Amino acid sequence: MDVIKRSTLSQRVQQVKPSGIRKFFDIINTMPNVISLGVGEPDFVTPEHIRQAGIASIQAGRTQYTSNYGTLALREEIARMLQRRTGLTYDPARQLLVTVGVSEGVDLVMRTLIDPGDEVISSDPGYVAYEADIIFSGGVAVPVTTYAEYNFAVRAADIEAAITPRTKLILLGTPNNPTGAVIPREELEGIARIAIKYDLIVAVDEVYSRLVYDIEHFSIASFPGMQERTILLDGFSKAYAMTGWRVGYVAAPSYLLEAMCKIHQYTIMCAGTAAQEAALEALRHGEDDVLHMQADYARRGKMLVAGLNRIGLPTCKPHGAFYAFPYVSGVGGMSDEEFAERLLVEEEVAVVPGSSFGDAGKGYVRVAYCTAYEKLEEALVRIDRFVKKYS
Template sequence: MKPQMRNTYVSKTVAALKPSGIRRFFDLASGMEGVISLGVGEPDFVTSWSVREASILSLEQGYTSYTPNAGLLELRQEIAAYLRRKFHVDYRPETEILVTVGASQAIDLALRAILDPGDEVIVVEPSFVAYEPLVVLAGGTPVAVQTTGADGFQLHVAQLEQALTARTKAIIICSPNNPTGTVLRPAELEALARLAKEHDLLVIADEIYAELTYDGGYMSMAAVSGMRERTILISGFSKGFAMTGWRLGFAAAPEDILQAMLKIHQYAIMCAPTMAQYGALEALRSGERDVAEMRSSYRRRRNYFVSSLNEIGLPCHMPGGAFYAFPSIRHTGMTSEQFAERLLIEEKVAVVPGSVFGQSGEGHVRCSYASSLEQLQEAVKRIKRFLARL
């Protein structure tokens, strides 16, 4: 008797995952002419020529073989110096820094390295769309803790404490935040540190936007007293150095955790692309002026765009970092998905529904101001016209 075929060979866990809501709207917009895209979170700057040149030179010199699994030691040393110089945290480049294929891979490795089946991870919402799926894929259970626009999406540690159970192992934070642009203040980080120490928790700190803060006072979670040994610091080159397509990130963590991450990385990836690592090396050595110019440009655009959104009737807090505005659309009576779809179809402006970033994102849309000032001005005109019709 012929054995019966399975209905599907796809894992039930993977089958249950929802596709990225960001990509859905990006794909919709890409098929339309004349669209102003405020959707995808990507710098509109080209990678610095000195970085591109360094990568080209590495190819010309024949540096095309594998690097060590953890990345070029020279690059890890530069990352360690960068973290010490900019964020006042010390890591040993030989054993506590790992070069990854983007910051997203670093988050994936961190979760897979620390989670056992049934472990819970608190995810502070609104949050980057990948956090909860990556927790699930690592065998854990994501537990959402919401923040609200009433206070600019600031973190309240009392809410985190209420969400703790005996199975809680870690908390994921993102500062500056994607999608809200909120920067966690030192007092909030210190309160979070007290909670982590009291309940023996790890903190996975996604600091990929750390270079893009506009009002001073940025503090790394790992720099808080007593938190270096409880923090997995995630960062990379995509946002601050305009190197999204290079897919290069890094993690810094205590040696036992970092080496567990490296073990997975060895089997899954081997190493990050060699030529991209040489480019990143140059970015750290000579890219500070370019980063400063980009940051200054985004600050000007932020000030214009957020002020304009408030003027035309979309209430929006002033984000402290990243390149996102997260205005409220509650008064329109539409869901965030309805608002985004109609705005795209009727005025050809692409934004991302806040609902894709978790339940607390509903009633908002994410607008990236990583576009030219001229495009932002035109987008404001179109959004104003759209609101007037409502």
């Protein structure tokens, strides 16, 4: 029997709503025949050579703590990769921090920079953890609505309109979860000008940056004057199918990284040693694996989006990640939550209500296509049957 009253919980914790994704994930676990298009986790197994690198680390007895910043070998390899991909030079010793996934990186950004009442601008819909981390730090989330007519990419003009004297940080996710939107170069250039004009820091989550389709990914850190005011967050979970290994990294100016490491060292100490060695192997020899998975996701996404539009659920083409974001509110007068719940119960297909990702997601659902092609085809059959039933 619970004897601790809810009133004893901190106000910040009480402000944060339970994850809508987690709710559906818990239900899915009780349904053996469900086709899950809800959880954004690759269905690929971590490539064998990467797994073996982690195993070899353990078997060799390399099970001690690493530096708080992560192994120097991994940081040096990350620096080389960033140089190749962005043209930017980062000092492995002072400007790179290995984290327990990108999730820790986002949390570190907020706790390092945000004081109570500071405002953080981010796009709506957006990844569920962003608002929660802002609230946990005492900040105020300022959502900027994105629109289907612009493929859900956040626009620089809308960000500038949301700036107030309390604005401390612009938080971007590109490619975006849940919409699959990639911010075009011209909008990123506009956001960069705004950040410089108002002397703001930009944090950018690029964990899906290797999973882009028919478009080029640009890092805002690579634009003139931006490396010194950008915190770049990335990791290994999505591109290398390493979600359970929990390895990410932060690339930032040294004064910011040193401050972030203060929190990291007292709460986490360091990322797992074996996981870091697996990540090192991924960077050194995993490029073919990334290209293979990226091509497979592109094939799945093309088929799924075409199928959803054919069914009558308007869906923008996602240019990144592995999510489609169909509009469902025209089906039987249902809200997005009702649509997701009934689809799960009646057809055993799991999707996530768009409202879980912000007010601008109302009327949409997130459909993750990081599952087998054949399962996606069957899911479309079931969704089509469901939509016809209520149309």
